[in-house]
Amino acid sequence: MKHTIITLLMLLLPLASFAQEKLYSIKGCVVVRNSDNKSHPEPFMNVILTDTTGKIHIGDCHTNFDGMYYIDSIPEGRYMLSVSAVGVENYDTVLTINSDCSIDTAKIYNRWYNINGNRIWERQVKIGVPDYSDLYREIYMDYRTAVKDLNKKLDKNIRRPYKGDYDTSSRVKNVDTILTHLKGVNLKAGYVLDVYYYGGGVGGRTHYYCRRADEAKQGKNPPIEKFENILDCMNVEFTPEGIWSAFQLEVSNRYLYKFGCGYYSESWLVFSVKDEIISSFYVGRNKTARELKSKLEQLPPIKNRVEITSCSTAELTAYFWNDWLGLVEEKVQVQREGSSVKFIFTQEEHDSKDMTGNVLAPYHCGVIFE
Numbered sequence: 001m002k003h004t005i006i007t008l009l010m011l012l013l014p015l016a017s018f019a020q021e022k023l024y025s026i027k028g029c030v031v032v033r034n035s036d037n038k039s040h041p042e043p044f045m046n047v048i049l050t051d052t053t054g055k056i057h058i059g060d061c062h063t064n065f066d067g068m069y070y071i072d073s074i075p076e077g078r079y080m081l082s083v084s085a086v087g088v089e090n091y092d093t094v095l096t097i098n099s100d101c102s103i104d105t106a107k108i109y110n111r112w113y114n115i116n117g118n119r120i121w122e123r124q125v126k127i128g129v130p131d132y133s134d135l136y137r138e139i140y141m142d143y144r145t146a147v148k149d150l151n152k153k154l155d156k157n158i159r160r161p162y163k164g165d166y167d168t169s170s171r172v173k174n175v176d177t178i179l180t181h182l183k184g185v186n187l188k189a190g191y192v193l194d195v196y197y198y199g200g201g202v203g204g205r206t207h208y209y210c211r212r213a214d215e216a217k218q219g220k221n222p223p224i225e226k227f228e229n230i231l232d233c234m235n236v237e238f239t240p241e242g243i244w245s246a247f248q249l250e251v252s253n254r255y256l257y258k259f260g261c262g263y264y265s266e267s268w269l270v271f272s273v274k275d276e277i278i279s280s281f282y283v284g285r286n287k288t289a290r291e292l293k294s295k296l297e298q299l300p301p302i303k304n305r306v307e308i309t310s311c312s313t314a315e316l317t318a319y320f321w322n323d324w325l326g327l328v329e330e331k332v333q334v335q336r337e338g339s340s341v342k343f344i345f346t347q348e349e350h351d352s353k354d355m356t357g358n359v360l361a362p363y364h365c366g367v368i369f370e
Contacts (some may be wrong), residue, residue: 025072026095028103030063030083039107041067043118044263044323044367048082049074052094062260062369064155065118083108085367116323116365117268119280127275136244136304137271139183143248144269146181147255154195154206154257174217175208184242185249188339191233194218195256203260203369205253210234235339240306243314243334243341250343253354254320261369265354267320270327273299277321295361296327312336316343322353323365330357 026049032042045063049071050056058079059071076098083091083106091106124141153172174192179185187193191210196218198204209218210233236246248255254267270276273296281289302319309315314334321327333344347356 021075023073023075024097025070025074025100026081026097026103027068027070027101028106030067030069030091030106030108032108040119040122041065042085042108043067043116044365045069045083045085045108047071048084050080050082052078052080054080054082062263062367117266117321120268120270120276120321123276123280124271130272130275132272132275134271135183135241136306137269139181139241139245140248140269140271140304143178143181143245144255146178147252150175150178150195151206151255151257154197182245182248184237184239185245186235188233188235193230197257199259199262203258203262205258205262205265206256208249208252208256229342231340231342232337236341238308238312238314238336238341240308243306243316244304246341247316247318247332247343251354261352263367263369264324264352265322267322267328267353267355269304270302270319270321271304273297273302273327277327292361292363299327299360302329306334319360320355320357322350322355323363323367325350325353325355326359326363327361328355328357328359330355332356 030042030045030047031039033039041063043063043065045067046060047063047069048060049058051058058074061069061071063069074097077096079095079097081093081095081103091108093106095103121144125145129138172195174194176187176193179187179193187210190212192213194209194211194217195206196209197206208230210228210230211217230249231246234246234249236242251267254265258266278293278296304318306314306316312335316332316334318330318332319327320330328350330345331347333346335342335344345356347358349356350359
């Protein structure tokens with residue numbers, strides 16, 4: 001009997017040791033250097049951690065819009081960190097991990113033009129208020145800046161969505177103040193504007209919803225069908241400013257925090273093809289880049305606008321850049337609904353992009369989320 005107990009203890013010791021093994025995390029940033037020696041944080045980069053032979057997979061992720069990545073649940077040891085994407089040189093480095101650590105910034109050379117919506121946004125911010133600026137651009141820039149600040153807060157509170165830990169209900173307050181960055185829209189009495197995250201291991205997106213002030217917040221993955229259209233809980237002035245502001249709320253799924261395949265719908269309004277798109281990427285000798293530039297240069301001038309066609313109808317035209325579609329012209333019918341409005345999307349719908357419209361200049365960034 002004594003011999004049997006000793007034998008069992010000897011068998012269980014390795015299991016106990018394994019159960020107590022510490023796990024660590026790494027985080028870092030990836031920047032891409034163009035031929036003009038300017039560096040930019042790069043989103044959608046593939047970051048993979050393996051053993052030093054490259055054969056045993058430990059963890060992986062994609063960089064976010066700030067070029068940041070995070071991998072956890074790593075046992076102590078030596079590993080190979082690899083960073084790659086279409087159009088850039090690969091980056092590999094060997095790491096010894098024995099604690100939670102921040103990795104030196106990975107600086108990668110861009111072999112292609114590699115345009116993306118975030119660079120368009122950076123260009124828009126840099127040029128400030130150009131001579132072609134109008135009320136549509138002013139409202140969008142102010143609102144999108146506020147949404148980016150909200151996304152930073154969501155990014156801190158929606159933890160590791162690929163592991164199912166993405167409950168915002170106890171961490172993020174209602175987001176009523178976002179409406180102060182729009183014009184001609186306000187909540188009906190008794191309602192608040194809030195957010196919830198819907199998704200799983202392969203990806204997800206943040207959504208707005210309205211609830212009564214005395215109702216509890218929604219948790220993760222609520223039944224979407226229970227929610228009203230948020231515009232039903234708002235008053236919208238039937239003016240170009242009010243309709244354009246309401247449209248920003250209608251398509252905010254394109255702006256709000258995302259994870260994984262949710263990024264397919266990430267889109268950016270464009271107000272000048274020359275100043276905001278063409279000026280955002282380096283062409284060089286790349287044939288594909290030259291063809292895209294030529295296509296963009298041949299387009300007639302674009303103008304985001306709202307045209308009031310009657311006392312109860314209007315037509316909205318918007319130009320979006322999407323990294324998996326290119327430049328899209330979207331035309332939307334608008335109908336007055338009591339003290340609010342309803343948007344009617346009649347153009348071709350693009351699968352998984354949450355967008356309709358005519359593609360004026362096709363583009364695909366080369367990133368596929370699996």
